[in-house]
Amino acid sequence: MPTVLLVDDDVETLDAWQGVCESHGYDTCMAEDGRAALDLLHKREVDIVVADWRMPVMSGSVLCHHVRNERDLAEIVFILVSGEPSPPAFVYYDGFLRKPLDPSELLTAMDRLLLERAADGRRRRP
Helix, strand or coil: CCEEEEECCCHHHHHHHHHHHHHCCCEEEEECCHHHHHHHHCCCCCCEEEEECCCCCCCHHHHHHHHHHCCCCCCCEEEEEECCCCCCCCCCCCEEEECCCCHHHHHHHHHHHHHHHHHHCCCCCC
16 A cells, blocks of 8 residues: 655645545555654655645745655655646656645546656665
C-alpha cells in the first residue's frame, strides 16, 4: 500500500484529503506545515507528498526544494497544490493541481505519477 504525506495548514482540507486517499487504499500521514512534513519525512518512508504551496513556517515550494536536494528523499513523488493560477517556475515538482481539488483529479494524478515512477525505476533509497 503506497503511503502519502498530506501537507496543508488548513485542518479541514487535510481531513478531506485523508478521507479520499484512505478510501482508495492509500496509507496516510499528515503535517500542518512544511517544517513538520520534513521532520516526518526523516522518520517515515513516504511514496508521495501532496503539499499546499502557501503555508506559514515552511511553504510547500520550500519543502519541495528540500526534498529534491536531499539524497534520501529526492525520488519521492511530489505534487504541489495551490489556488494560484500558475505553478512556480523555480522548483521541480512532479505534478501541480489547483485548489479546490477535485478528489478524482487528485487520485488520478497520484496513481499516474506513482506508476510513472515505478516504470522509470525510481525508488526511495534505503
